[in-house]
Amino acid sequence: MGAGSKTIIYHVISVFGGEIILFSPSWTSYLPQTQLSGKKSHIIFPSDTKRYIPSTEDIEKELEKCDPNIRKILVLNSPNNPTGITYTEKEIKNIADICRKYKIIVLSDEIYARLSFTKFTSISKYYPEGTIVLTGFSKWASVGGWRAGYALFPKELHSLKEAVSSAGSHSYTCLPTPIQYALLKGLQKSKELDEYIAKCKKVLSFAGKYTYSKLHDAGVDVHESESSYYCMPNFSNCRTVGVFDCQQLCDKFLEQGNVAFQPCDPHFLRPIGELTTRLSFVNFKGQAALDSIQMDKEYNEKEQEEFLIKYCPTLIEGIQALVDCVKLFKIEKIIDDAGK
Numbered sequence: 001m002g003a004g005s006k007t008i009i010y011h012v013i014s015v016f017g018g019e020i021i022l023f024s025p026s027w028t029s030y031l032p033q034t035q036l037s038g039k040k041s042h043i044i045f046p047s048d049t050k051r052y053i054p055s056t057e058d059i060e061k062e063l064e065k066c067d068p069n070i071r072k073i074l075v076l077n078s079p080n081n082p083t084g085i086t087y088t089e090k091e092i093k094n095i096a097d098i099c100r101k102y103k104i105i106v107l108s109d110e111i112y113a114r115l116s117f118t119k120f121t122s123i124s125k126y127y128p129e130g131t132i133v134l135t136g137f138s139k140w141a142s143v144g145g146w147r148a149g150y151a152l153f154p155k156e157l158h159s160l161k162e163a164v165s166s167a168g169s170h171s172y173t174c175l176p177t178p179i180q181y182a183l184l185k186g187l188q189k190s191k192e193l194d195e196y197i198a199k200c201k202k203v204l205s206f207a208g209k210y211t212y213s214k215l216h217d218a219g220v221d222v223h224e225s226e227s228s229y230y231c232m233p234n235f236s237n238c239r240t241v242g243v244f245d246c247q248q249l250c251d252k253f254l255e256q257g258n259v260a261f262q263p264c265d266p267h268f269l270r271p272i273g274e275l276t277t278r279l280s281f282v283n284f285k286g287q288a289a290l291d292s293i294q295m296d297k298e299y300n301e302k303e304q305e306e307f308l309i310k311y312c313p314t315l316i317e318g319i320q321a322l323v324d325c326v327k328l329f330k331i332e333k334i335i336d337d338a339g340k
Helices: 004-014 028-035 058-065 089-101 155-169 177-184 189-217 248-259 287-293 303-310 313-339
Strands: 020-023 041-044 070-078 104-108 130-134 148-152 277-280
Touching: 004 028, 004 070, 004 104, 004 130, 004 155, 020 028, 028 041, 041 058, 058 089, 070 089, 089 148, 089 155, 177 313, 189 287, 189 303, 189 313, 248 277, 248 313, 287 303, 303 313
Parallel strands: 020 041, 020 070, 070 104, 104 130
Antiparallel strands: 130 148
């Protein structure tokens, strides 16, 4: 157990005597933690930029450049931050087969697993002997500030587990006692917690579908979120005067639409100049939505939107402001192209 899953990821990387493989896009901490640990990294860019899942060919092409005598850890994040994509069972099995073939240890960051709207499959199902499962309470239980994470090691990686535990004892020492007692209860099967997760998933799925629908109708290249509260829109159609990279685009959205994004270049390991952003669709007060969602009702698209308008009005306002900005930027682009 660690003071958040992030500390465990860092300690696994730092005590491991090898190299680190990352997929793009990637959570912001993986590469900096690799660099802080003095480890060499290999970043794999998927050829499919619809779901951003590396193919077998993508992975093996990068591995051909690596020294086969050096052990490696692959950091896998499904459901993914920033894309909101959940890897399919077939995609997971393909990655497991490659990792077993090349004897690669998998550090599977499954922090959003309980918030997946589609079927979630842990890679430990197909590669149990080489997978470290990493998860925690901060996302699904809405206790981010508690910093409660834990990792599950297979017996085959016992020596690595002992090294990580030792590193933890020399940094955070242990979790505060009140948090340990809360987790003891939270790790037990609980109808109350199961209902809480189910309600969160239903409300977030409404928000994700609405966000995707409005952005897609505005001509933005985006994949519908399959988990948590993220998606990764590509605003390449908004490249206009004074916008040469994603940070400049985000600054412009904030200035003109009061909409805040995180640029995915370079923070989420996307190529410099690509206008992909991480959008988080949880800017609303969740308690009213959770209290009002009907779990035994199948909401159609119109009813989902009506629910969001009533209980998540700030989300509706934010997406509309975003769509208005996109329309404005597209007009600016037309004028700019005409001038050229």
